[in-house]
Amino acid sequence: MARTSFFTIAALYAFVYAVLVSSAPVQYCPISDVCYQVAVPEVSAAKDGGNIYLQLRAPISYSWVAFGTGDAMRDSSIFVMYQDGNGNVTISARTGTGHTMPRYNSIVQLELLDGSGLLNSEQTMVANVRCGNCGTWPGGFMSLDDNAAPWIAAWKTGDAINSADPDAQIQYHDAHDTWAFDLTTATVTDDANPFVDAQQFDNNNRGVGSGSFADPRILILSHGIIMAVVMIVLYPLGSALMPVFGKWAIHAAWQLFAFLIMWAGFGLGIVALQRIQLDYNSTHTILGTVVVGLLGFQPMLGWFHHKYFMKNQTRGLVSHAHIWYGRALIIAGIVNGGLGLELAGASRTFMVVYTVFAVLIFILYVGAALFGEWRRRRHGGYEQKNS
Known part of the structure; x- marks a missing residue:
């Protein structure tokens, strides 16, 4: 009897849990107070087409927010929300065309529903939206x-747009994000506005993002x-090992390790580029490819430099080429890292931390180089000790 009761309670719990989970919209909040929700009526899920319901929510400190x-x-099929200047919001369906402003798409069937407008003492923009044909769009398809x-998603802080025009100009976004929704858990019973009187919350990214390494965010983060x-x-640091310790084997092993790690990071960048379909002609991608490609010759130059020095016990043209070629490419790589942060929409804090850290490492490297020059002049070379 006890065993039967246990299984009965467990089955009832599983049923209630399934009902609760499948009867509420799914939500994602990429940053605090900016949230997006999706709900799929049972009838739409059953025929894999029909109405779906969307909600965009953000403080009025944002000029616009969008997801798609x-x-x-x-x-992509993108939905942009901004203030209309009359105490309400405008919801604009747009088609993504790459790294240019998405243009208004009048084919998308959007309807602004009850509960939309400026809420919380007119401090929060909310758009509750019914979309009649969001399962397909020019260039894409989404199974419900x-x-x-x-x-x-993307967002831009700043002054209100204050326009009811769905094709209003919007400025370039501050940042962006990608994620995955499990639409099987977004099912709602009725084909009606599910957001009226519903509890709103900021889930701070919990429970909806894809945890797979194939997630573009993880690929981009790993690459960066x-x-x-x-x-x-x-x-x-590998360059500093030579003047500080004067042991070419340690220097070569360290730089070879860095060289292999660099190619791994470059490979992740290529995969991420393909996953997010980013235009290849950005400054970061072009400069990064050039820097990595040119660094491919550096081990060969290092070997020629070492052979020349061991034979002549002095630096030659190939020695200076190896040293200054490497220094120039390291500087270019550091600059390109900053361009990558900008392309990824990193915050100003990240940019400042990256710059400060790069400057500190550069100062340490210059100090090591100067020490090495002093040591070399005093002892008449340092590689000869390790011949």
């Missing part, structure tokens, strides 16, 4: 029972971390 279907801006449907460590830590 797809995993990249190009060929997808358990990992890709979405994108690896390349930053290589360019502002590994390569400069």
Whole structure:
């Protein structure tokens, strides 16, 4: 009897849990107080088409906020919210075309629903929206029972746009994000506005993002971390090992390790580029490819430098080429890291921290180089000790 009661209670708990989970919109908040919700009526999920319901919510300190279907801006269907200047909000359906302002798409069937406007003493913009044909758009398709449907978002702080025109000009975003919604948990019973009188909350990214390494955010973050460590830590410190310790084997092993790690980070960047369908002609991607490609010759120059020095016990043209070629590429790589942060929409804080850290490492490297020159002049060379 006890065992039967246990299984009965467990089954009832599982049923109630499933009902609760599947009867509420899913939500994602990329940053504090900026949140997006999606709800799929049962009838739409059953036929994989029909109405879906969206909510965009943000403080009035934002000029506009937007989110859309797809995993990249190009060929996505985007929904932009901004103030209309009359105490309400404008919701604008737009088509993503890459890194240019998305243009108004009148084909998308959007309706602004009850509960929209300036709420919380007119401090919060809210758009409750019904979309009649958001499952398909020019260049893309989204299954309404997808358990990992890709979405994108962007936002811009600043003055209110104050326009009811769905094709109003919007400024370039401050930052952006991507994630995946499990639409099977976004099912609601009725084909009606699910946001009226519903509890609103800021979930701070919990429970909806894709945890897979294939997630573009993880790929981009991994690429950025690896390349930053290589360019502002590994390569400069590896260069400093030679003048400080005078042991070419340690220097060569360290730089070879950094070289291999660099190519791993570059590979992640290429994969991320393909995943987010980013235009290749950005300054960061072009300069990064050039720097990595040119660094491919540096081990060969290092070997020629070492052979020349061991034979002549002095530096030659190939020695100076190896040293200054490497220094120039490290500087270019550090600069390109800053361009990468800008392209990724990193905050000013990240930019400042990156710059300060790069400057400190540069000062340490210059100090090591000067020490090495003093040591070399005093002892008449340092590689000869390790021949």
